[in-house]
Amino acid sequence: MANIKPSLAKGTRDFSPQEMERRNYIFDTLRTVFKKFGYNEIQTPSFENLSTLTGKYGEEGDKLIFKILNSGDFLSKTPDDLVGSKMSNKLISYISEKALRYDLTVPFARFVVMHQHELTLPFKRFQIQPVWRADRPQRGRYREFYQCDVDVVGSSSLLNEAEFILIYEEALGRLGLSDFTIKVNNRKILSGIAEVIGKPELIVDMTVAIDKLDKIGFEGVNRELLERGFTAEDLLVLEPIILLKGSNIEKIEALKGILAHSIIGLEGVKELEDVFTYIVNFKREDLLNAIVEIDITLARGLNYYTGCIFEVKTNEVSMGSIGGGGRYDDLTGMFGLKDLTGVGVSFGADRIYDVLDELKLFPSSSATGTKVLITNFDKAFETYTLPILLQLRNSGIAAELYPTTAKLKKQMSYADDKRIPYVLLVGEEEISASEISLKNMVTGEQQKLKIDQLMVLLKNEEVI
Structure with a gap:
C-alpha cells in the first residue's frame, strides 16, 4: 500500500495545546x-x-451548505435518467438527507419549536459550537x-x-480590544427604501447586493443591482x-425625510431610536458617540432578519466582521410555531x-497549562514525589512528574518547551531535610521550601 502524504482539508486547521489555551480563553471570557x-x-x-437548513439563508447561503451523502449505496433510489444528467441540484433530494449546520440560529429555532413546552419564555440561550x-477559504474565513x-x-x-450592544462592548473590552465599531441598521428601513423606489418585490435582491459594498465597491453594487432588475433611475x-x-x-433625521411615505420604513427608524434611548437610559450615551454607527448599507444578507441588525468590525486589523446578528420575527414559524419573535x-x-x-x-497565562514540573532522577525519588504531586493537584495546582528518569538538562528543556514556570528539584539532600528546591524558570531564582510553604506560595502567586 502506497504511503499517503497527510494533509488538511481546505479551510480547516489543527490547533496546538497553546492555541487551544488561547481559544478557550476567548470562549471562557464570552x-x-x-x-x-x-x-x-x-x-x-x-x-x-x-430540510431544516435549506430555504433559511437565501439563495447564496443555500449554496454554501455542506450536504452529507446518504449512507450505503446513496444512488440506489435515484432515477436512472438523473444519474447521468450532471444536474446536481435535482439529485440532492435523492442522495442527501442530512447536512452540516451552516449556523447556530436555525438549529436554535428548531430546538425552540421541539422543546417549546419545556422552556420558560422569554428564553435566553448562548451556544458555542463549530459550524461549516x-x-x-481565505484569511479570516474558514x-x-x-x-x-x-x-x-x-x-x-x-x-x-440595546443589551446586545452592551454585551459586545463588554466582551470585546475584556478581550483587550479597544477600537471597534458596532454597525446597526434595520431591515424595515431597507424594506422602506425598496418601497420608496417602487420595487418592494426586489427587497431581497437589493439587500444581497448592497450588503457586498465593502467587498465589491459602489460601482460593483450598481452593476449587481442592474443585473437583479433595478433601473438606472432607481440607482x-x-x-x-x-x-x-x-x-x-x-x-435618523435624514431617514425620516427619505422614508416619509413608507410606514414600514418609519417603523424601522423608530426602532433604532428606541434602542438608542435604552442605551442613553443605561447611562452609556458614550457608546453612541464612540463605537455605535448607523450604516444603511448593512443588510445582513440572511433572509430571516426582520428588524434591527448588527455587524461588528475591528478598526485595528484588516479583517472582515467579527460579529453580527439581528431580530428574526418569524423564524420559528418556518417550523410551525407562529408569532414567536x-x-x-x-461572535x-x-x-x-x-x-x-x-x-x-x-x-501570558493563557499560554500556560502545567504550572509545576517535578523532576525525576530515579525510582526512589519518584516514589517520594508522587504524594507531593497528588497534593499539588488536590490544591488546584496544575502539576506533572517527568515520566521517566533522565538527565536534568533534558527535563529542564521539557519545562522550557512547555513554558512551565516552576520546576521542583528533589534529591537526597531535600529528602533528608523534608524540603524541596523550587526553581523559577523565568528568573532563574531557586529556593528551598517546606511542602506547606510550597503550597502557599504556588496557590497565592500568579502564573508567570
Missing part, C-alpha cells in the same frame, strides 16, 4: 459575559436534516469555524437589542441613501483569535 446577562448554555447536533460553510451565539426568543422588547434614487453620511442623529448576535471566535494574535493581546 461565557462569563453571557452568563452575567442572564443567558444559559445549550448545544445542538453537528448535523441537521437538510462551503466557502472559498470552512469550519466556531460561532458564539447569544439569543433570546419570546420577547419583542428592544431592550434586548439615482438609491445613491444618496447608500452613501448617507453624518452622525447617528443626523442619519427572537433576536440574537454572534466570530476564529476571527477574534486572529485579531488578538496579531495585536499580541493574549495574556
